[in-house]
Amino acid sequence: MSEIRVRIAPSPTGYFHVGTARTAIFNYLYARAKGGKFILRIEDTDLERSSQEMVDVILDGLNWLNVRWDEGPYHQSRRYDLYPPFAEELLLSKRAYRCFCSPEELAAKRDDAQKNKQTYQYDRSCRNLSDEEIDANLNQGKAFTVRLKLPIEGQASFHDEVLGEMTKAYEDLDDFILVRSDGRPIYNFAVVVDDLLMKITHVIRGNDHVANTFKQNEIYDALGKQRPVYAHLPLLLRPDRSKVSKRKGDKSVTEYRDDGILPDALFNYLALLGWSPKDDREIMSQDEMIRVFDFKGINPTNAIFDPVKLSWMNSQYIMKTDNHSLVQLITPFIIEADLATKYWIETRWQWMLRVVEVLKERCTTLRDFAENGSYFFKADFEYDPQGVQKRFTAEGLADQLEQARKEMKKYYEIKKDIAEKIVREKAEEFGLKPAALIHPIRLALTGVTGGPGLFDIVEILGQPEVDRRLSRAIEFIRNLD
């Protein structure tokens, strides 16, 4: 068998759709699994909507996801002169014909059909024009489109690797347009020519394209070319079961990135939406997936995109990520939250490693590090009101904290075991359970009631800072009533 070649052909809309990302992932996985090539082609014939920035959104997104293409990006807009010869060929072989119907005429017929609740189909009025009629029209300078001549009866069919055998009666298909009156190709025609020229062997795309597939097959046949293998992927749906879309506010790949989702987590999640390795594995590396990826594992049913499960998967990836990488990854978020500067972080790298270590199993996204761990960077936080009620109101607490503070101040550096020893001894001295001291101290140090183990926090914050924060809290408590 010759080399397997697959492609994605996104149109640059300035928004990198998660569905596009998943299609890319499936193509990529298939190419890698079978030793083939993955080609990127930009479908930018809609000129008003295409700019380099919009193309970059897609390129950046793919790169970020670690989905690497082997060829391209090709730009359809730069390939205009490639299509006419194919149209000529079809005209010459009589597999296509010129249609002189005006857009207005056709629109009127369509409206008419709609009014009478009839299904609209082109009436093929130009299909059997005589050579004389055609010449006459041409001499008059009448504009024409090129339509493909389809069988009137019988069945069109193809095999789909996901959906199985697909059939459609020819009476439900009409002589669709291949070339506009201005000479530019229509999508279906351009796709076939491009795929032919790029020697695409397998077309893996969303199942919203199955109707196009019937048409495209007719073009392959008319051209006398071999059709590719098809695999139509299930679609991604929203929780209300409609298709995910920008208009409804669904998040793009770019937004997930900006929210602190890791690329490997999104890749993993998307790959498993509609595909299964057939065992119970969920967290899988790219290599693992490549090893077992096959069309057999693709489920034909549309799937709902569940951001909650994505979050879970992301937290799994965060826990697996080494601390050094994590510090690098969270740096932009720390800066964005105005907690520290890049320089500040870089000069405190060892310290950052410890912060990340105690936070990582409590964070779902990279952004969470900045949100849940802000007290590591800022001391002027407010105390959580509910926490105050619960943890700052015990009788004699301020004095007890003051004693603990003094004890800690004896140390230039407080390691966690020393901190723990002090707190537990003080608690015993006061006839309290350790928790009665631990919780107020945590609130004093962080402003919140949850988080990493208190003694870790003490060690990371360091003695002078702990002292300052305890003093501040003691004063706060004394002013409570």
Add this chain to the structure above:
RNA sequence: GUCCCUAUCGUCCAGCCCGGUCUAGGACACCGCCCUUUCACGGCGGCGACAGGGGUUCAAAUCCCCUUAGGGACGCCA
């Protein structure tokens, strides 16, 4: 409206092709317990589905038909 496709826990996925091993398995979410200084993590357990109806068969989640529901496609858009 017409055509195409799909149909297993709330959600994702396994089982279906090659009927019996399915009192239907895993994951997310949810609930409970354990671990524990809190929050998490982790562990254990619970809740929870074969859309409905007909066939075929000794036997159907698995095969066939109908109904219903959902999705998609119906442009001189891509």
